[in-house]
Amino acid sequence: MLAVTRPLCRRLGLHRALGVSHGRYYSTYKDDPRWPGWQLVVGIEVHAQIKSRLKLFSHTWTSAPGLAPNTRVSLYDAAFPGTLPLLNPKCVELALRTSIALNADVHSRSTFDRKHYFYADLPAGYQITQRYSPIATGGYLKLPERNILVGIEQLQLEQDTGKSTFDPRHRISNIDLNRAGTGLMEIVSKPDMRSPEEAGEYVRTLQALLRSVGSSDGNMENGSLRCDVNVSVNRPGAPPGTRCEIKNLNSVKFTMVAITTEADRHISLLENGQHVLQETRGFNEESGLTFTLRNKEDAPDYRYMPDPNLPPLIIPSEYVSNLRASMPELPEQTRARLQAQGLSQRDTDVLMAVDSGREVGYDGEHGEGAVAYFDALSTGRDPKVVVNWMTHELLGQLAARKETFKDNCVTVEQMGDLVDMIQIGKMTGTSGKTLLRHMLEHRSTETPSQLAQQLSLVAFGAADEAEAFLAGLCKEAIEALPEEAAKVRDGHMKVVNTLVGRVMRSSRGRADAKHVRERMIEMLGVE
Numbered sequence: 001m002l003a004v005t006r007p008l009c010r011r012l013g014l015h016r017a018l019g020v021s022h023g024r025y026y027s028t029y030k031d032d033p034r035w036p037g038w039q040l041v042v043g044i045e046v047h048a049q050i051k052s053r054l055k056l057f058s059h060t061w062t063s064a065p066g067l068a069p070n071t072r073v074s075l076y077d078a079a080f081p082g083t084l085p086l087l088n089p090k091c092v093e094l095a096l097r098t099s100i101a102l103n104a105d106v107h108s109r110s111t112f113d114r115k116h117y118f119y120a121d122l123p124a125g126y127q128i129t130q131r132y133s134p135i136a137t138g139g140y141l142k143l144p145e146r147n148i149l150v151g152i153e154q155l156q157l158e159q160d161t162g163k164s165t166f167d168p169r170h171r172i173s174n175i176d177l178n179r180a181g182t183g184l185m186e187i188v189s190k191p192d193m194r195s196p197e198e199a200g201e202y203v204r205t206l207q208a209l210l211r212s213v214g215s216s217d218g219n220m221e222n223g224s225l226r227c228d229v230n231v232s233v234n235r236p237g238a239p240p241g242t243r244c245e246i247k248n249l250n251s252v253k254f255t256m257v258a259i260t261t262e263a264d265r266h267i268s269l270l271e272n273g274q275h276v277l278q279e280t281r282g283f284n285e286e287s288g289l290t291f292t293l294r295n296k297e298d299a300p301d302y303r304y305m306p307d308p309n310l311p312p313l314i315i316p317s318e319y320v321s322n323l324r325a326s327m328p329e330l331p332e333q334t335r336a337r338l339q340a341q342g343l344s345q346r347d348t349d350v351l352m353a354v355d356s357g358r359e360v361g362y363d364g365e366h367g368e369g370a371v372a373y374f375d376a377l378s379t380g381r382d383p384k385v386v387v388n389w390m391t392h393e394l395l396g397q398l399a400a401r402k403e404t405f406k407d408n409c410v411t412v413e414q415m416g417d418l419v420d421m422i423q424i425g426k427m428t429g430t431s432g433k434t435l436l437r438h439m440l441e442h443r444s445t446e447t448p449s450q451l452a453q454q455l456s457l458v459a460f461g462a463a464d465e466a467e468a469f470l471a472g473l474c475k476e477a478i479e480a481l482p483e484e485a486a487k488v489r490d491g492h493m494k495v496v497n498t499l500v501g502r503v504m505r506s507s508r509g510r511a512d513a514k515h516v517r518e519r520m521i522e523m524l525g526v527e
Contacts, residue, residue, distance in 0.1 A: 031236075032195060040263050041232045041240050042199050043153075043191035044255075046206060047184050048098075048216040049160070049224040050091045056159045056183035057085035057128065063178035065222050070177055077181040079124035084309050091157065091183040092313065094215035095135055096323055098185055099155050101213050101330055104139030106320050112157075112310040116303045120175050121162035128307055129186070130156035135313065141189075141209070142332060143201045150202050151190035158184050179223075185215070191230065191240065196256040196263075203227060203252050208331045208352065220250045227255050231262040233270070241266065242276040246283055246290055258283045262290050334371055341383045350391045354405050370395075370405050376412045381419060389419055393433055397440055409443045410436070418448040428513070430504065431457040470507070474520050477502040488524050496520055 032040065055062055060074040076083040099106050111133040114126040134156035140149040160182040165174050187206065193199045207218035207225065218225045227250075232243035246262060249255045261283075266276050281290040329337070331352060338348045354370040370390070378386040394415065398408060418435060421427040426449075427435070435448055435457055444451065452458050477499045478485045487495040496517060503516045 034260070035233070035263060035267055037235065038233045038263075038267050039236055040194055040259075041191045041234065041243075042193035042195075042259055043230040043243075044189045044193070044199060044202060045228040045230070046187045046189075046203070047158075047160075047226045047228070048187065048206075048210055048218065050094050050183035050185060051214060051216050052088060052090045052094065052183055054088050054090070055181040056088055056091050056157065058181055059086070060181065062182050067178055069174070072178045073180065077123075077177055085128065085307075087310065087313070088183060092135075092315075093323065094213075095155065095157055095185050096315070096320060097213045097327065098187070098210060098215045099136035099139070100320070100324050100327060101209050102136075102139040102141055102152050102155065102187070104136040104152055104155055106136045106315065107134070108315050108317065109133070110135045110156075110313045110315075112307040112313070113304045114307050116305075119161070119164070120173065121164045121177070121180070123162070123177065123180065127159060127161060128310070129158035131304055133312075135315075141202065141205060143198065143205055144332065144335060145201055146198060148198070150192045150198075153188040153190050155188070156186045158186055160184050191232075191243075196259040199229065199259055200252045200256045203255060205331070208355075212328060212331050212334075214328070220252070223250065226250055229255060229259055229262075231259055231266070232276075233263055233266045241270070242278050244276065244278065244290075245280050247280055247293065249283060254283060254285055257288050258290060261288055265290065338371070338374075341378070343383060343387055347387045347391055350395070351387070354395065373405075373408075373412060377416055377419070381416070381423075385423065386419060389415070389432075393436055397433075397437055401440065408440075410439050414439065414448055421448060421452065427452055427457060430513075470503075470516070471519065471523070473503045473506045474499075474516065474523055476506065477520070478523065485524060488521075488526060491526075493526070496524075 032038075049062075050056070053061055055074075055077065058074045058076045060072055060077055063072045074083075076085065096106060110130055112128050113131050113133075115129050115131065116126045118125055134154040137152075137154040139152035139155075141152060142149050160179050162175055162177040162180040165176070166172075167174060189202065193202060203225075207220075210216040210218045210225075216224060220226070226248050229246045229249060230243045231246065232241040234241045244262060244266075246258045249258055262281070269276055277295075279295050280293045282293050283290050334355075335348055335352060338351065339345065343351075351370050351374055355372075374383075374386060374390055377390070394408065394410065395405065398405065401407075418427075418432055418439075422429055422432045431452070435452055435455065438451065438455065439448070481499060481502065484495050484498050488499070499520050500513055500516050503520070504513060
């Protein structure tokens with residue numbers, strides 16, 4: 001019997017099957033109850049729009065949602081004869097930052113190729129890309145929930161095409177070249193994913209990473225990030241089967257549904273004695289099914305050739321070193337730092353999930369995210385108290401108002417003042433929630449201390465001059481709820497909470513619940 005050791009696995013090319021690669025652990029082949037006796041293999045090509053004001057090879061501004069068609073088009077974008085490409089250095093910088101974040105090997109020399117195909121939304125008849133000599137290769141992306149790695153094949157620069165739409169009423173197709181020439185990063189994963197759930201986490205994790213380095217906003221709904229998914233199935237121990245590519249998936253949910261549907265289709269064909277044809281397929285969002293677009297083209301079909309108008313891209317090692325030294329905190333580092341501060345995994349996940357949706361400005365300028373808000377708010381305060389008020393109260397009330405964190409109008413200073421008032425007993429937690437709701441409904445530059453005075457939300461204390469007023473509220477509650485008061489006198493102490501609740505409502509949450517309970521028991525003569 002042949003002993004299957006790790007060195008032998010590498011020699012036989014089986015290191016992926018055992019999840020071993022240079023000391024890192026990838027997803028292993030495993031049984032899936034949805035497809036008994038079959039194994040799923042998934043690889044993803046992500047096309048992420050680079051967050052630069054200018055397009056990849058022209059001085060035209062990039063398009064934005066809602067713009068009139070063909071209003072962001074230069075002569076070069078429209079492929080007028082005699083126009084030449086001029087590489088945008090900002091796109092190169094952001095692609096390099098992404099490569100570093102993905103632990104990829106940046107190449108000192110890369111080149112541009114022409115990929116030929118003929119569609120109406122590609123006026124030049126070719127797309128400039130970097131198939132054979134990309135800007136970076138190798139690397140990996142760690143999936144935090146499953147604690148596995150997905151290998152990265154390569155990252156390349158390429159230009160986007162235009163957009164064609166069909167008008168069924170007039171039976172004509174319209175071409176919009178606003179997106180033509182927009183800079184893209186094509187990030188090609190290795191076929192390391194083994195389930196739709198792993199693929200979904202890969203896309204979400206990559207989105208967060210792109211946003212953290214400021215290279216793309218990763219907005220799938222607006223087309224800033226699109227996925228082409230390669231799916232195949234095979235029997236355990238057999239080589240990977242014939243793969244099919246599903247094009248232009250624009251949400252994590254649809255990506256997972258498309259993979260599931262395609263796996264079912266492959267297995268159904270194979271179990272009925274048929275063959276899976278290698279082809280490019282689309283995805284119908286309404287039916288949840290894939291459909292044939294065209295036979296899968298191979299590299300010769302695209303007639304790749306070096307672009308004669310673009311010289312090789314030479315990247316000095318010093319430039320890469322400077323970028324590496326100036327890299328922002330990456331999501332994995334942020335997660336570790338937050339948990340080191342005492343935050344639970346759940347609270348960390350909430351902050352990271354909210355933060356991954358923050359807006360990132362052009363050229364990598366960040367908007368304020370939830371993690372940055374938390375960092376500023378927790379300075380000098382208990383992080384656990386701060387995250388509780390952020391996740392349960394601030395985010396909770398924003399969700400109730402059907403708003404997102406970017407709609408938050410409460411500044412760090414205001415939120416800090418509110419938390420401080422509660423911590424020193426100047427305001428109760430109940431009053432704090434009421435005040436926070438007021439601040440979200442009525443935008444104001446006033447401090448919570450000022451607003452609490454105006455709204456009579458300052459707490460009563462045990463030694464406060466309002467002790468007599470508080471006693472009056474307790475007496476009023478006893479008179480209004482005589483049956484509950486009698487039960488307390490008979491020893492049913494749980495009922496006292498009903499009386500305390502009435503006092504809290506009457507005081508609008510200003511009273512301290514513990515002190516009210518003690519005062520109520522004293523007035524009822526219960527020992």
